[in-house]
Amino acid sequence: MAWRVRALERVIVTAVISEKETEAEAYASMEELKSLVTTAGGTVMATTVQNRPTPDVSTYVGKGKADEIEALVDTWEADVVVVNGELSPRQGQSLSARTSARVIDRTQLILDIFADRAQTKEGRIQVELAQLTYLLPRLRGQGHALSRLGGGIGTRGPGETKLETDRRHIQRRMDELKKDLRRIRKHRTTLRKQKEKQKDPQFTLVGYTNAGKTTLLNALTNEEALAEDLLFATLDPLTRALRLPSGLGVRVSDTVGFIRGLPTTLIAAFRATLEEVAGADVLIHVIDATSPEAEVEKQTVMELLDELGAGEIPVITVMNKAESLDRDMVPAVSAARPRLYISAREDKNIDDLQTVMEEELIKQMSFYSISIPASEGRRLYAIRKSTIVREESFDEENERYKLQGYAFDHHPQIAANKENDKKEDHS
Template sequence: MEKPQEKVIIVGVETDENTKNFQESMEELKSLTKTANGEVVYSVTQKRKQVDRQTLIGKGKLEELVQLADAYEADLIIFNHELSPRQSQLINDAIGLPVIDRVQLILDIFAMRARSKEGKLQVALAQLNYLLPRLVGQGKALSRLGGGIGTRGPGETKLETDRRHIRNKITVIKRELKEVSAHRQRNRQKRKQADVFQIGLIGYTNAGKSTLLNLLTNGETYAKDQLFATLDPLTKKWRLPEGLEVTLTDTVGFIQDLPTQLIDAFHSTLEESKEMNLLLHVVDASAEDRIQQEATVMQLIEELQLNQLPILTVYNKADQIEEDQFTPTLFPNVLISARSQEGKQAVTKAIRLQLMELMEPYALEIPSHEGQELNEIKRKTFVFSEEYEEQTNDYAIKGFAMKNSRWVRKTEDREFF
């Protein structure tokens, strides 16, 4: 039996600082609430020069919120701003209902989505770090843990009991994460040593990264039109039509005001992207606030020091826009629909061009009896042309390979074209 949706009132304060993206941010909060199985019954907004230091909204607005909560029989209030422990307590006392903020909501969605051991550990760590300073005087609110929105946490532990208990738990989780991270690092190293070209998919949440991964690999990764459909990083093999095998890694989507607890907790997950040879930045071309989403991702790319890597922007959802009226803002780019075969061909072509720019050219002659070597070349390099020479009974191969590849070294000073 499916759990009934919680009735939610969302609250946002428009200030001089956030006025530019305020409406988009409130719409996003609605989508986040829906993703967490909540029903937004009312949206409260207030314009102020700056937020009230005690309750974010003014005294009059707070009284209005109390009446609205009663009228709409709300179960929960969600603020579109991070609340300090003191603010949370004051608002909670005034309204008499559980109050959470955008950060806790996002953490809750991540708790829903985590599937792997690492994902669950990272979510638990982020939630514990978030809840630790909020233990004092929050017994009533925290006892809801495990009940619904903002409460899917690190088990139904009594978080209000003891700070030392929480800190011990954080230490244990960090230790376990270190072991998982070391295992992931070993796998990355193996791929690097095996001369495997690695492609990472990054982008704003719900831009279509998982759909693109499924299109290229004919996979069945969970891909749905909702925020944070993918949480755990997933690596799959993809073979290009020419035979080259590369890896594609799907990562968690970025979002405006991504909680710092999550950036810290998902450090090892995001580190996966640092080892990539090419990043595919997937952008929802149909999003009304597309430019803002691009800016959010590019800022996080810089913060995570991924801006040194080559980036191909894949504008997705071309089927939902008028192509002749679309103006790209990031280059190089390709415009596709990840739900069509034409989209697959277009993005494959764009990736091919990137491969030729990023790899080193080589030219070799392989005796026809060395079939195994020939197969390996096709699997591990991007073969540009292949001709059989009857006189010598050799195959003349030209292509592109990873910089330190033995085939590039064999080519030495040969003329490529």
């Protein structure tokens, strides 16, 4: 869209500090906004804030502040002004009329980053749908922004204005995207059911953006997924296989990072992807232990998990980036137990994390004790791979393996063995 922030563009960031937030919260949010600008490829030249009870209904900031922003644009020859909030159509138009720079808001900036980073077909569809949802009520004065949408706008009926045609074109495109998403969702549901048949437990990494989830995925699975020191480095979900210390095979999925003020249009568009979180057996909540906003970031993640219907799933809290902590520095985060400190980058305490992962699964499993004939090697292998084996011995006299451990209820191999034991007891 026309609001894209391109590499080396000069950016002015501005915000209104309202009565609803403290100055500390506001400035932390501004620092986050500057990181978003950097992620989008821009360079922050200056920042400006204004204290007022609520944003101005017409220009978001007051007239004097709008004049100051215009002066900063001239001084720094800025290309873009980014507002740390969501502009109404009226506010965006009024502020844009006062400056030669493009004016965008926090939502548009995040959508821009997502558009740049979406790799899969599903990701690109979801981003475009979110962009169009955002654009639709802001069409007036935005006609030039539609050039990226492709053909179809020029075919209008008698008496229709270009704005009405644009609106129809966008609505038609949104309907097409929703249909594509339903088709992709149906396919993913089929794949998920196939995975569920494999009985591999699912761990899902969640956390604030740039907490180190992808780096942790690499450390756990010895893979090399792209991990960057940027916000939203991961957008499309990624799943890897892992074998825990007991031999149990599990799946570990990475997810898009959460952020304060994540646009509602984006949550709606990405709900199909984010709902994958709700299918996890255990969540691994990755927190940046070095962040001064760790508690606020944790709360943001927990609120979004509740919204996605994942608030009751067991959580392992991981305080990451421990290698950067001072010895006496302990973040004030009221995180749930189990909680452990790790360094995904330096592979520290990753073994401890895997042990905790097993312990959390055991809480959802039942104890079993079975014996298997030595001749049933394939079945023995399947049980070792799909359950947590705690003890194993071989009875040479009867040529049978005896195993004790934990498995999910209705595990096919364990259930089959219990039936066989019953038959042998009756015979």
